[in-house]
Every structure is written in C-alpha cells, then in structure tokens.
Amino acid sequence: MSKKLYTGGEIILKALGDQGVDVIFGYPGGVTLPLYDKIYQQNKVRHILVGHEQGGVHAAEGYARSTGKPGVVLATSGPGATNTVTGLVDALMDSIPLVCLTGQVVSNLIGNDAFQEADTTGITRAATKHNYLVHSTDDLARLIHEAFYVATHGRPGPVLIDIPKDVILGTGLYLMPEDVQPRNYNPKIRGDREKIEDAIQLLAAAKKPIIYVGGGVINSGQKACQLATQLVRMTGYPCTTTLMALGAFPASDPQFVGMPGMHGTYEANMAMHQCDVMFNIGARFDDRVTGKVGSFSPGSKKIHVDIDPSSLNKTIVADIGIIGDAGSVLEDMIRLWDEKQPTINTAAIKSWWNEIEKWRGVRCLSYDQGEKIIKPQFALENLRKLIQGSDFYVTTDVGQHQMWAAQFLHFDKPNRWMTSGGLGTMGYGVPAALGVQVAHPESTVVCVTSEGSLMMNIQEMDTIAKYQLPVKIFNLNNKVLGMIRQWQELFYDNHESECDLSGGPDFIGLAEAFGFKAIQVTDPDEVCSGIEKMLTTKGPVFLNIEVDRNENVFPMIPAGAPHNEIVLGPNQNLKTVDDKSNVMA
Amino acid sequence: MNNDITPNEVCEHTFSVLVDNEAGVLHRVVGLFSGRGYNIDSLTVSEVDSVEGYSKITIVTSGTLSVIEQIRAQLERLVPVQKVSDLTRDGRSVQRELALVKVQGEGDDRINSMQLADKFQAQVVDSTPESFVFEIVGSSDTLDRFIGEMRHIGLVDVSRTGIVAIARGADEM
Incomplete structure (x- = not known):
C-alpha cells in the first residue's frame, strides 16, 4: 500500500x-x-x-x-x-x-x-x-x-x-x-451435491420433461450457457428459454420450443403445462410466465436452481430447490450425470416429442401478410433473414414490438438480446443500443422500437449521432400504443382510451434533424430492400416502417389464466377469465 | 417444508437479525417489510458489539409459513445483514419486554397500585404525591396483563421497548 x-x-x-x-x-x-x-x-x-x-x-x-x-x-x-x-x-x-x-x-x-x-x-x-x-x-x-x-x-x-x-x-x-477485504457477503455458489443427485434421478426418470432456462444462466456467463446447451443435448429433452434468456440455448436447435409465458409459443406453454418434470435453471417463475399460479404445470415435479435463496418457493414451491450459481450447478450436474450414466426412458421421451411436434404443428406464430399493409411480424421476419449469420445485437423497447421481436428474431448466442423484462421500461431500447454499440463498435446493433417507447428517451438519438455510433433504429410505426390498444380491444370493450399516437411527429424529419440517415417504408414490397439499405448504410440509420395499427400479439395467455387457455389468434374467442380483477394485472 | 402447520395458517415468528451497525440499515430492514407487505408487530434495535460494529434487530412478525420463509430469505439477501435466526422455528428462546407505566391516583388507588406492582414484581422508578412510574420486565403477555389492571386504577401513560429475544442454550447466534 x-x-x-x-x-x-x-x-x-x-x-x-x-x-x-x-x-x-x-x-x-x-x-x-x-x-x-x-x-x-x-x-x-x-x-x-x-x-x-x-x-x-x-x-x-x-x-x-x-x-x-x-x-x-x-x-x-x-x-x-x-x-x-x-x-x-x-x-x-x-x-x-x-x-x-x-x-x-x-x-x-x-x-x-x-x-x-x-x-x-x-x-x-x-x-x-x-x-x-x-x-x-x-x-x-x-x-x-x-x-x-x-x-x-x-x-x-x-x-x-x-x-x-x-x-x-x-x-x-x-x-x-x-x-480490500470484501465484507461478509458470500453468496453460495456451489449447489448441494445430494440435491443435485436427486435432481439427476428425477430428471432421468422423467417421461415428459422440460428444461426451463432463465436469465440467471446468461448472468452466470457464456460457459453456463454452453453447459445448459450440453445438458439439453445430452438428455434430448425439450428446452424453453424465458424472455431474459433468449440466446442461452440456440434458437435454431430443433430441441428449442420457443419462449414460455403470456406471449410464448403454443408448444412451449403446452409442454410446460403437461410436463411431468420441470427443470428450472436460473428463472424465477415470473407471473408473465406462470399465468395463474394455482393452475401452473399442475402435474409436474419441479426442480429449481437459483443463486438467490429468496427466489425458491416464492411463487411456485419446488420439489427440489438448489441454491447455487447456474454454471457451477450445471457443471456438477453434467459431471455426476456422466459418472452415473442414468437410463433415460427413450420410448417415453419419443412419444413426448411426438406430442410436442403436434403442438408445434399448430404453427402458432403464423400471420397473414396480405398485399397492402405491412404486418409487423413480416417486417421482423425479414429482419431476421437479413441479419442471421452476421455479428449482431438487438435491443428493444417495451410493448407489442418487443413481444414480436422475441418471437420472430432468433438468437443462437447469449448476450445478444437486450430487453427490459422485469420492469418493462418504455424508453429502454435506444439508450441500451447506444451502450451496446459503444461496447461493440464493429458489430451490427439494431434497436427494435415503436414510436411510443421511442419518444421516452429520444434524446439519446442525439448521443448516438454525436459519437457517430452506427446504431440502426428499426421503428415499427403503428401510430398507436399497440399493447394498450390490444388490451382495450380484448378486455375493455374496444374503448381506445388515450392510446392514439397518430398526431406524432414526422419521424423521418426528426431522425434527419438528429443526424441519422432516414428510410421510410410503407409498402410490403419495400420491406426487404428497406432493411437491406438500413444494414448497409454506414453510420446511424433510422428505418421507419409503417405497420398495421390493428395487429395483435398472439398467442396470448390472458393475465390470470392457466397455460392451457392460450389464445392462438384473432379468430379464436377469448375464454372469459373468471376473476375479472386479475385481468389487467 | 414443515408439515405440522397447515400452509395457510398465520403464525407469529420472532426474528433475530445481526446487522452491520451502519447508517440506513434499519431503514433497509423496515423498508423491506413495508415494500413487500409484511407485518411488523414489534421491533427493537440496539448496538450489541461496538468492536465489530454489530447491531441486533429483533422483529416480531406474522405470516403463513411460506411468507415467513420469504421474510427470512429476503432478510438474508440484504448486504449488511450478517445472520438471521428465526427464534420461533429454530428452537426455544427467551423473550422479554420492558415497560414504563405511569399511574395517577391518591389514597386507596396508591395502595392498590403498589400491591399490584408487588404481585407483578414491578419496581417504582419515580413517585410524586399523586403518581408512580413502574418499571416492569417480562413477557409481552405479562406486561399486557399488568397494564390492563392498572387501567382500572389510573393509568395515564405507557412506554414499551418491544420484544428482545435470544435463543436458549449454550450456542452462539
């Protein structure tokens, strides 16, 4: 000293x-x-x-x-x-x-x-x-x-x-x-061996297992993500990753069944609901995932791994609760699994997959593009096709566009998807993209947003332009607070109360005033070329895509409903939720 | 989970929480309770180790078993919290409270209040021709009974410390 x-x-x-x-x-x-x-x-x-x-x-x-x-x-x-x-x-x-x-x-x-x-x-x-x-x-x-x-x-x-x-x-x-001697703050990293052995036994004997990966795996680090992927592949079990964990397991892997929860895939939610063993690693049973707690995955034994002891038994009681770091527990688990070589019920797993494939066959994310108005899903699907394989990062704001981005953009690597999950902060996307681009100046950074959220931290477009950061803002402009409008349509007799944004600014002019190159797309035929131009233009670019104002995010599990009451599309009537007070939770 | 108590039964639990004696630590603990909607039935706090700089907070709370488990886990999560012990669950404990009880009265009332104080082993710590202040130490229940009886004689004011508690036996916290 x-x-x-x-x-x-x-x-x-x-x-x-x-x-x-x-x-x-x-x-x-x-x-x-x-x-x-x-x-x-x-x-x-x-x-x-x-x-x-x-x-x-x-x-x-x-x-x-x-x-x-x-x-x-x-x-x-x-x-x-x-x-x-x-x-x-x-x-x-x-x-x-x-x-x-x-x-x-x-x-x-x-x-x-x-x-x-x-x-x-x-x-x-x-x-x-x-x-x-x-x-x-x-x-x-x-x-x-x-x-x-x-x-x-x-x-x-x-x-x-x-x-x-x-x-x-x-x-x-x-x-x-x-x-500096850090004070007496020593979180438990290593999971109890006995409990890990119990978990292996339960998991290996499962007939309808699901591996439910949460943001804790990404927080634990890239190695934890590799280990989670290894576990999923060595067991052959289906894997779902939460909104926070997209990319922790490759989306392109056939064992990936999509995201669970309110706007998760049909196959992920049905698998969560029908499974007999749920292995939750680093997720916290958020209410947007569980839906109605009392009806959540009623027939399953649950293994829950979390570094935070207060996450265990908070909303869902775990049959086996393991306190420890996701990476450390996975490492021990894989090692012990290799030692023990437990027998997996392959016949049962095969018929479980047949069931899952049937659910997958519903193609819950399908939409009808039509000729005139751009569907936001179509725009995002094209963005996926054009950035797939490149070195890219995506941030989002909060609302319908966020859920569509989670459904339609696929992540094969961790740390590539930045979204405000727990708090749901409108105004997160643009500044988050700025931070990502500062850390990765050579990579493609796309901020998927919509005009409501965009306006909440629009001043950071100036920061992006000032530092000449090549952030690409992908604005799905529907001239409305889409998620508010969707809930008002579905649960409040279509009373569009205070959600209209049609009088907003000229975003092209605004973007140019900030120093962005601005591209306007209004026709479905221009979507592909518009995105290509956004990606190939140097420096900060603002792509304004005028999309269908009336499109809703599906599938949807109404708040407070169980997973098997998932609504697949506009043509399927919403089941009335018993407890009205639960609806807008 | 403990099976002899039904999951929805609300029980009273006494927590002993050893914390770093630093600014804001009480606010952190109290804020945790109010922020997450837990009850505080009684709270006491004082420094117990000036060398290490530790204070001890005794909190009496109530909730279902799962809420009590959550309270413990949430307390343990706070950075300045060193140890948490659920004295109701982890074994037997001694729980005491002190009260200062002011009684007004003359003549027979004075005699009656003195007799009652004797019965409860309360001490006179202040007296004037028309009042006494009694000091009583015991379980909260004993204090309740003493104060209740004094109410008939001429109770005018009460100050209570809240519960302090410690585990029985030889083990440290």
Missing part, C-alpha cells in the same frame, strides 16, 4: 481503472465538477456524454448485458440522481450489474435542503441491490471496490455510491482492489 495521497477525483478514476472499466456513461453537474476536471486530464476511462441520466443507466445496462461486465454511470446530485431511479430499478429487476456514482452536496450541507440536494441513498435504497454514502476520502477506494464486488457477486444488481463534493475534493489514501 502506497502512502501517497490522492484527491477523491483521482481515487475514483484510479479505482475504476483498476476495476477494468474502460467506459462510463455520465452527465456533469455542479458537485461533480472536480471529478470532471480529473476526467478531462486523463484518457484511460472514456466518458460518454448522454442526453439524460436515465439514458445513461440504460446505456450502462446495454453495455453490461452485451459484455458480461458491470456498467458504470456517473450522475450529479439532486435531479441527476433522481433521474437514474427508473434505470436502477430496471437493472434491479433484470439482475444487471451496475455501479452508479452520484455526486452529493458537501457533507456539512447534507440535510439543509441545499441547492440540488436530494436524499439519494434514501430514495434509491429500494432501487438498488445496495448503496453507500461516502463520508471520507479515505473510504472512497474501499467502497468503490466493494461496490463492484457486490454488484457482480451473487445475484447481480445495481449498486450506488453517493459521494459528497468535499469527498471528491479532499485527499486520501488509495487501496488496490486486492487490498
């Missing part, structure tokens, strides 16, 4: 550098000025100036999810800090590792209602995995290193460090990451 004294600003940058941070997303303000002065005098950590702090957090999320490394945000006190809150909760819900640094008013003014003062640690206590208020420059290095440790260990999440201006200006000692 060197005895040299550094200023708080220098310590922050040194600590970030030693944590391997190459880029931060931020916005300056009064109390962070001394830190920005240090940022100015170095070039190790790159600063991306975003348009709004919420955009900064989503950009850091995009960076984190596409690289597997923690994302870093820097905001000023007061409004800067409060603007981060939506992004922090988004990261908390989707278990994304982030470190958010906020400036705070000088220590002796805290509590005085000073200019741009807010109780940031108080406000963000429920929005973060953990947060800190730094009292002394000497504590700064330790707390930053600890924040990175907490953000990335156990179930990942956002950690906030609130730093008063005097702590940034003051001097203190620097500590290297290896000199």
